[in-house]
Amino acid sequence: MRRKVTVVGAGNVGATVAHRLADKQLADIVLIDILEGVPQGKGLDLLQAGPIEGYDVHIQGTNDYRDTANSDLVVMTAGFPRKPGMSRHDLLKANYEVVKTTIEKVVTHSPECILIIVTNPLDAMAQTALRVSAFSRNRVIGMAGVLDTARYRTFIAEALKVSVQNVQGFVLGGHGDTMVPVPRYTTVAGIPVTELLPPQTLEAIIRRTAGGGAEIVNYLKTGSAFYAPSAAVVEMIDAIFHDRRKILPCAVYLEGEYGIDGLFVGVPVKLGARGIEEIIEIKLSPEERAALHKSAEAVKELVQIIGV
Ligand code: APR
DSSP states (O other): OOOEEEEEOOSHHHHHHHHHHHHTTOOEEEEEOSSSSHHHHHHHHHHHTHHHHTOOOOEEEESOGGGGTTOSEEEEOOOOOOOTTOOHHHHHHHHHHHHHHHHHHHHHHOTTOEEEEOSSSHHHHHHHHHHHHOOOGGGEEEOOHHHHHHHHHHHHHHHHTOOGGGEEOOEEBOSSTTOEEOGGGOEETTEEGGGTSOHHHHHHHHHHHHTHHHHHHHHHSSSOOOHHHHHHHHHHHHHHHTTOOEEEEEEEEEESGGGOEEEEEEEEEEEETTEEEEEOOOOOOHHHHHHHHHHHHHHHHHHHHHTO
């Protein structure tokens, strides 16, 4: 039997996740949104691409949470974009309400699902979903690290004029300007990147990675990135549904790992059938550890505001 994925929010990220899931035939898909007609229209349009693309997965758009029942996995993309004049804190409170109310409905109908959270501010929204769902932490995963790492890998591949497939590494920390790319653990076809690029080039790449989301927002003016974010979500779903036990950087609720307790922070985890199968604790230098803790502090400030 095919798996079932619900995507909450039929906007740019949500609809593109649905599109990529269908192309890969990973699951039947339910697209749900508060807007009437939008998920239905996009769902039907995606369904009608099936005969051309050759997929048989079913795609349904709805406003009714009963249609989401018994989903294996739910992707949360619902939320407001940041509007001009809106502070980060205003956005935090507005999206907190959206995530809280939608997760309540989602988990009533799919008590066994795995949750992947995409709504920003990512780490605080993942923490909201964990509290509201009362799921065990292996089933509540924030998507940030895979995206941030993809940006980092893209810039390194460009600088070296090599295939992006040659570049391996990860970005730690919260999803924001305090994220921590780790050159010491970044390799290009097995060669440490520090042997291939001068420190100033790497520093520029790290800065560009940390501002990667803002760079795209500045171009788009309205809205934010969605092609790479949706690809990142689907890589995580593929790892879970195929029980690949793939090591990917994800936002996860730490309970003492890396000396951080009670906060969602991005670290490498093993993703498999149960969601987070294992949190990988790597050795960090004192500077890397300090940067990770600084990033965790930024997450803490947000979760304290919304009290989750
Ligand atoms: N229930 C369901 N859907 C909702 C709700 C709600 N309570 N509130 C808002 N939505 C829907 C909107 O109607 C919209 O269709 O969420 C969708 C968000 O889509 P976009 O505005 O296109 O935003 P998108 O680019 O998809 O980003 C979604 O992901 O990367 C993050 O920062 C980004 O938080 C944002 C999220």
